[in-house]
Amino acid sequence: MHIMEGFLPSPWWQLWWLVSLPFVVLGFYQLRKMFQENREALPLLAVAGAFVFVLSSLKLPSVTGSCSHPTGTGLSAVLFGAFITSILALVVLMYQALFLAHGGITTMGANLFSMGIAGPLLAWVLYRAGKRANLNTFLVVFIAALAADLFTYMVTSFQLAVAFPASEGGITTSFAAFLAIFAITQIPLAIIEGVIVALIFKYIIDVRPDILVKLNVLSKTAIERIREAAA
Amino acid sequence: MDEHILDDLALNNALSGTNSHLKLLLGISSILICVFSPSFFTPLVVGISMAAVTVGLAKIPLREYITLLMIPVTFAASGAIVILFLTGGGDPILSLSLFGATLTATTGGANLSLLVLSRTFGGMSALFFIALSTPMIQIFTVFHDLKFPREFIDLSMMVYRLIFIFIGEAIAIHNAQVMRNGYNGLKNSVHALSMLCGALFIKAWVRGEEMLIAMDSRCYDGKFEQCGAKQTIGILPAAATGAYLCGCSVLAVVFSGITLF
Structure with a gap:
């Protein structure tokens, strides 16, 4: 769900940059702390960033200035937390703009807010809440990734709607119009991404559960429980 | 799988030796001129001239460039259609019946959608200029210099x-x-x-x-060393960039009143 370069007029692109800025600063602060405590964090985060990039380069066409992709940020939010994900998303958006011509520089603030902040934050909150409620891990991961995608798409529609309100009915009408147009591609896409992320999670638990323990995503006992249930 | 990684083209372009600060300045300033221009005219000029520079000076194959440009322009065009029918003001110019609802395009909607279309065209051309003329390694050096x-x-x-x-x-x-x-x-x-x-x-x-x-x-101590070669700024490219940006800014001010209707 990228908004193309030049599509958002002033003052909206500046406004979305300003909204995203505090999250980026907080992300950098956490990143610095993480690098100091654990040097292995750098390759791990780089893997996550490149992974998000490759996942998001699988694309589907859709109407209106942005195009439809899996965002991949749901997985990242569950693994690394919401603030680190905003930094990863910043790196990924830069590469998408420069390598794939998706998105842009002025619209990066808006894209960062929808893909890198709003979606991952919701995914992270849902994952933590689901884990606390002792729900099935894969179900929780599925819901988190699904919600991250859907929320990202709603935020993008909202960003377009406030920048281009309809003459009759204002923001509400154009919000509904943009939502309806994106729904065709985004809802199936979100479900598929949810399934895929849940399956990826299963692979990680099968092969390298120690990573998840180290990242404080799952406890050792939780992993043993999942493995016993699968056996 | 999207295999159109623009960096491949950027590594072999004819402007790869030009100072990367200058190229980024040109690209980003052009984008800003497009976004701030109140009329569709200047972004159109920026878009065409940036495309000409990318194909003519950076020697990016025209066929590849057109294929790349079609991705965002197609999206922007369909987006502009939505804006055409959603936003309004002015006299109606076109009415369509779709699924029982009547969609009306007005002169205000037409002006706005043309403006958005041209800004996206100008902005994407300038973005393509950066992406196709400056390899990522050079951009890292610029990031490093900009602290x-x-x-x-x-x-x-x-x-x-x-x-x-x-x-x-x-x-x-x-x-x-x-x-x-x-x-x-x-x-x-x-x-x-x-x-x-x-x-x-x-x-x-x-x-x-x-x-x-x-x-x-290899003795990694938590820091990567930057090995970017120092590039000098030539007088001719610097003067050309300055003249181009001044020209576009003047155009944006002088032709700020031009609209379709």
Whole structure:
């Protein structure tokens, strides 16, 4: 769900940059702390960033200035937390703009807010809440990734709607119009991404559960429980 | 799989020796002129001239350039149609009946959608200029000179390296899956795609760990050294950039009142 370069007029692109800025600063602060405590964090985060990039380069066409992709940020939010994900998303958006011509520089603030902040934050909150409620891990991961995608798409529609309100009915009408147009591609896409992320999670638990323990995503006992249930 | 990685073209373009600060300044300033221009005229001029510079001076093959330009322009065009019918003001120029609802385009909507279309065209041309004339390695050097946070640059450089590993692996896995009918039907496709992503993640994860060992054995101390060659700013490119940006700014001010209707 990228908004193309030049599509958002002033003052909206500046406004979305300003909204995203505090999250980026907080992300950098956490990143610095993480690098100091654990040097292995750098390759791990780089893997996550490149992974998000490759996942998001699988694309589907859709109407209106942005195009439809899996965002991949749901997985990242569950693994690394919401603030680190905003930094990863910043790196990924830069590469998408420069390598794939998706998105842009002025619209990066808006894209960062929808893909890198709003979606991952919701995914992270849902994952933590689901884990606390002792729900099935894969179900929780599925819901988190699904919600991250859907929320990202709603935020993008909202960003377009406030920048281009309809003459009759204002923001509400154009919000509904943009939502309806994106729904065709985004809802199936979100479900598929949810399934895929849940399956990826299963692979990680099968092969390298120690990573998840180290990242404080799952406890050792939780992993043993999942493995016993699968056996 | 999107294999149009623009960096491949950027590494071999004719402007790769030109100062990268200057190229980024030109690209980003052009984008800003487009976004701030109140009329569709200046973004159109910027778009055409940036495309001419990219194809003419940077010697990017025209056919490749047009293919690339079609991606955003198609999206922007369809977006502009939505704006044409949603926003309004002025006299109606066109009415359509669709699913029982009447859609009316007005002169205000037409002006706005043309403006958005031209801004996107101008902005994307300028973005393409940066992407196609400046290899990523040079952009890292600029980030370094501009005192971007060290963590951001290190992370970006490592992601840059891994992107190509990932894409190579993904293509290999994808080919193997296609040969085994992996993408036959939706259920198979979802299964195959998640296997691809999962295997990709683990493979790349292992590569990442190996990379840390390789870095450690080469005395990695938590910092990457920047080895970008110092580039001098030529008088001619600097003067041309300055003249171009001043010209476009003047155009934006002088022709700020031009609208379609």
